[in-house]
Amino acid sequence: MLTLTCPCCGVTVEETELAPGGEAHLKRFGPGASDADFETYMFARKNPKGVHFERWRHAYGCGKWFLAARCTVTWEVFGTYPAQTSEPPAELIAKIKEKRPGWEGWK
Amino acid sequence: MSEAVSALKGESHAGFATVTEAGLSGMVTLRADLSATATRIALAGQGLKLPGPREIVAGEKGRFTAWMSPDELLVICSYDEAPAVAAGIAHSLHTEHVLVTNVSDARARFTIAGAKADQVLMKLCPVDFAALKPGEMRRTRAAQVAAAIWRSGPEELSLVCFRSVAAYVMGLLEVSARPGGELS
Amino acid sequence: MSHRLSSGGRLIDRSKPLAFKFNRRKARGFAGDTLASALLGSGRTLLGRSFKYHRPRGLVASGAEEPNVLVNLGRGNRHEPDQRATTTELFEGAWATSQNHWPSLGFDIGAVNDFASKLMPAGFYYKTFMHSLEAWHSLFEPIIRRAAGLGKAPTKPDPDRYEQAYAYCDVLVAGGGVAGLAAALKAAKEGKRVILAEQTAHWGGRAPVDGGLIDGQTPEIWIQNTLQALEGMENVRLMTRTMVAGLHDHGYAILYERVADHTPGDGRPRHRLWRTRAGITQVATGAIERPLAFAGNDVPGVMLASAVRDYIVNWAVAPGKRLVIVTNNDDAYRTALCALGAGLEVAAVIDARPAPTGPLVEALRERGVKVLEGRAIAKVKGSKAVKAVEIASHAGEGGAVEVIDCDCVAMSGGWSPVVHLYSHAGGKVKWDAAAVMFRPDAAKPPTGDKGQPIAAAVGAANGHLTLDAICAEAGMVGQVEAEAPLMPVWVMPAKASEALKFKAFLDYQNDVKVSDVQLAAREGYASVEHTKRYTTLGMATDQGKLSNINGLAILSEALGQEIPATGTTTFRPPYTPISFGAITGEARGEIFQPLRKTPMHDWHQAKGAHWEPVGLWRRPYTYPRKGEKHRESVNREIVNTRTNVGLLDASTLGKIVVKGPDAGRFLDMMYTNLMSTLPVGKCRYGLMCSDNGFLIDDGVVVRLSEDTWLCHTTSGGADRIHGHLEDWLQCEWWDWKVYTANLTEQYAQVAVVGPKARKLLEKLGGMDVSREALPFMTYREGTLGGFPARVFRISFSGELSYEIAVPANMGLAFWEALHKAGEEFGVMPYGTEALHVMRAEKGFIMIGDETDGTVIPQDLGLGWAISKKKADYLGKRAQERKHMTDPDRWTLVGLETLDGSVLPDGVYAIDEGVNENGQRKVQGRVTSTYYSPMLKKGIAMGLVKHGPARMGEVLEFPADGGKVIQARIVDPVFYDKAGEKADV
């Protein structure tokens, strides 16, 4: 039963107040995109065993989506940040690199 | 407007705390840029203050403003005033990108009163009540439905939920407040 | 014979005798007794039967680790199986029966299994009963099933209530022994918020029984003082009868409080589950003594040495009159001393160690008790009770050198820290070869959200077995007799013969013996996890609290590897079993799930509505009148609506407002149609797809003003679709200026439908609802009959129809006003089924019927609702994929049986031949099918390959009982094909 801090209202809440939303930072492909790009967008998932960037909605709270960097093995949470961005904040990346030296990056 | 009735018509149960459906209350949702001066002015026009994150602040005439999310406020007033309050805010902000809407009928409000009022909600909400300060509104879950709670008096908590689940929430509160279920 | 001592018993209150029944016979105990101590005190030692061989069993332990004595507790609706006698507090009138035997505890037919035990080693069933599936399923398996299981399931619903609560603390201390009390006090003094949970009804753990001094005080005094200090602190919550059942990720601990198990029916909740979020959990759960594995170690009367002294000291119960102690360590000598102190006879101490020395050993020798060195029990004599023990050299194979008569054997194989909680969320344990135990590895604790430790172990749970070590760890001074090292003993005697190992039990409840573990190793089930599953070692209700370490040590020996190479099996919650009732909490009966109610809900109920669940709502399916079948009332409702006027409670329909300068552009992305061009005041039917192309919702969109749209969704869809809109707004087009609000509950909505609908509204008055003022597919706001109302002229039935939204708090009044005004027009309410039939008569699709998550709008002939002009909308790219543009996709048509009957729901139209996998080919299926009371025949819709191009063709639908129904492909609009009725 994990806990996350909603970056939009600053409160630390438990999983039952949240709704999970899968991998973060997917780039949408629409009409005109190749079959391969569209398939990648829709289905190909990194699903890492380790540091993962994911979407959560503070469903029983402010209703906002936000993003989290979390380890899928230990559940350690490196940070959360608002959803209005196409890549993780640089400080967060730096923090993860420091904690997980061998980490291959978020892409 | 005499025909309006609240979801549970003021139903009340006395257990180790008293749980009561608080009857009709006026509520207005405002979605707007909360940092804009225009927003502050529009609120002030209705005797309302701008709350900080997760705050609920009293304004004039027994009105309150509660912070719901970074771009949403909830105004609480009397049921009959709500249309006018909504219209007033909307009017004041008519040149801005905002959404103002009366939601008085979409909600039910409860009070939980008594020295052990906290214990009723400790059974239902994943919230650390020892850390819930007066003036703070916590949006959370009451068992299986969304709820917003705050301290509305020295020994009283208020809870707002959706109207359709009012009977469910009353069931939760009544069961949780049953004598013999005190937590300390 | 076990018996009650005439004095002593620190936990019992002799002034409060209690009467209870065991196997229907009267028995007595005292307040403070457990069911176990009371039974033992009343001279009963044969108390249960084992799982597999039905061997006679008695108590081995005094606490949560007891594997043998589980009883059926209580009668009638308070009956509960598998209740552990050692953790059941005695109460007046308790009713217990022993389990797993027939016809009686003393004479159990099932015990033939014991004689056949040689044929039934671990895993024998994998090697046998393979004659045929039939024989297995009809013959062998039923026998196995009947023999297995322990207690009987209740047959009546549970009368008790349960509840849950949330708790938050900085420090959770699990276990209220010396270590736990000290840890709690320390944290409390530092100002931390502390919860101290103790599973039993009393504080102090083992120390009051085991003795010694803490900071110069006796344990009893020290405990009292410490408790007093804790009780006075506001930041501490002390909880007895509360077990920490599990420690989960991010410091989430589940505490199981047995509030009223000892006072059944007193009106309090029986159990309470505390979902506790703790900064750190101090695991102060103590240690559990290990049995020794010798032949006959399961005969009633063979007990853990510590349990023997617990019974004597805590409850003044002597497990026997003449004891033999068997040990590999000094601690068991305390039991001998304790027994002597209670006036019992200690026939001998059998110590596997060659030359035991030390203060405890000497103390015993001084009392004249025989200490047999380097000796072992070869075998216990007796079957339903201990009669004697055969003594052999521990180093040998078990040749008896001596027989000692006794009626109780107290055994001690050393201690295992209770590391369960430390391990639940991933903490690791390490083998301490010197202390012969797995103990928590402080370097590998379970970690939390910041990577920080969420558990630490203290006291015996941390491997500090003696009071001085426990005190030292807690910064106190403890005094206790020094103990010499223990000698690991996994099988007794060390080279025990096959015959002896065949009766040397490890897992008492599941009848797993030393020989079984060795067999598993021999057969290659070499991983400790394989051994566990092959032999069922540790899988019983005690979860191997007594057996796991002995088992894995024996496995290691058999594999010729060190114990750490074998490792432990995984510790999983709960620590001891917890009731499903507690897990459920308050969520039962009326509040099992939220039941969403429209403002008119109670009216429907009062009118005898037959309900249909729709999401968490309940909607009236139909309103049967007295004597009417559902089918009849549905037909009546349809006919009345189509000839007079009908009312539908449509409040559950989703109503989402979308507003802002970019709202039109946004809705153009969300809907397949063009919404930005919708004129103000007009309505348009819209379709929503997922970005994967499939149709997910539909509804009428209304343009309320220049920058505001109102989107109606399906009843089940409101929250989901609102979330969907917000998702795209917040995460993809966050720079677009759009706000949404879900106003579903703000309004009660009523569909007023039928040729007399307008008349009815005109009678209410307040708004011009004429064709001119309010044409089809338009919207107006005003008042009706004094109610503030939004009126939409939309139709889902093909009739003249108005959908009217009023504030929810006036919903019921409005609904009643409509009924009253409509009386003269023959108004009647109608339910969802009539709604479904009428929409089907019109060929309108229904989300969930025509769609099932695999259907795209193109399949449904809804091309007209898919804008060709738009560059993009959710689902557009997906709908360009190969399979979605396949001309062979099944498409919507109407279907009419040749004989006018109603096609069964969900039937398939067959095609010629079979596919590669031998399955009959199909070419279509029925998606909705009804009897049309207007047309007086069956009508249906379906998806058919090349459907619309095949009008008039007849398809075959195999139905029940080998019948094949023929139906013709027709236009899906069955009623008012010209569409004249709605637009009047």
Next chain:
Amino acid sequence: MRRYSIFAVAREALRYHSGWEKAWASPEPKKRYDVIVVGAGGHGLATAYYLGKVHGIKNVAIIEKGWLGGGNTGRNTTIIRSNYLQDPSAAIYEKARALYEGLSQDLNYNVMFSPRGLLMLAQSEHEMRGYKRTVYANNLQNVETRWIEPKEVKKLVPILNIAGPRYPVLGALYQEKGGTARHDAVAWGYARACSDMGMDLLQNTEVTGVRTAEGKVVGVDTSRGAIDCGKLAIVVAGHSSVLAGMAGFRLPIESMALQAWVSEPIKPTIDVVVMANLVHGYMSQSDKGELVIGGGTDGFNNYSQRGSWHHVEETTRALIETFPVISRLKMLRQWGGIVDMTGDRSPILSKTPVEGIFVNCGWGTGGFKAIPGSGFAMAELVAKGYSPLAAEFGLHRFKEGQFIDESVAAGVAH
């Protein structure tokens, strides 16, 4: 290999069972195998078994990072059914169910397949229509199922609360030949048979890399060194994305926890398997007597074999509503597995972008029942490059949009 039988057991009884040989060998890895199967779960082992048995390919290694059967095969609720709606699913699950019927005899290992019958309760009009549709579909797919009315449901499951109160049971989709099997035995039985064919079971050996040359697989790196192979079958369930990553491609898979729990053992109380999908719970009773319970998956990516507690509460709550008498029973143990959820919740049996590499994964919450059928089809795919049973489960479907969606009829897919 010595045959198992009651006579063999009796003979061994005379000498304290000292003469039993190892069920499977633990050899040193060879330099090269024709086929390497990664993952000794049920699907990997069955793939190897049918490669040998049906296609005569026996120079095979099955590489397992832990103990064989220790993945989801060793931690599932053992429900076996084939009452799926879509043709490809019905075909492969029915093949599996049929193979299960003779599996004990086939493997000479009692896997305790127990066709005790399986009910999927309909508790809403919508579910009722979905299940009736499934029955009609099944009848054309050679899968024996039928719709039964509440009265018959109650007869089969007397402890069921048929009247609700919240969701009355409107009937059920009944597969009389569905049931359960002893999950560990399935893995062990296949392992023993594979070993007997001369295949190498390499336990405690982790594949750490996939070696390719010119777009073709040539071998794997393992914790015990490099091993060459002609073909590679990746059959690692929750770890499929990790292995795909080693081979340089991504899969439409997310790994999540699915939890299960058991009650304390009790005397026979419920004979059939019952699934109540509307409220998200299912329950059966094992031969040992414990009630075996599960629900839906946790919602987030997770490789920890632990889940979140609230799912346990939700499902237990649903089951007490369905079976009120279990309220006073106790939960004995709770655990989780890492399930591989695909974009359309149906499995993948497919070639991959790398020549010679095949994947069998995506069984998610429901692959135990498929083990024999999946192994059979996968072996054919690996051996011949095509299998009719696997044809529609290829990766191509995610590009073309030809999904196999079962959620239509049942919310939960166990």
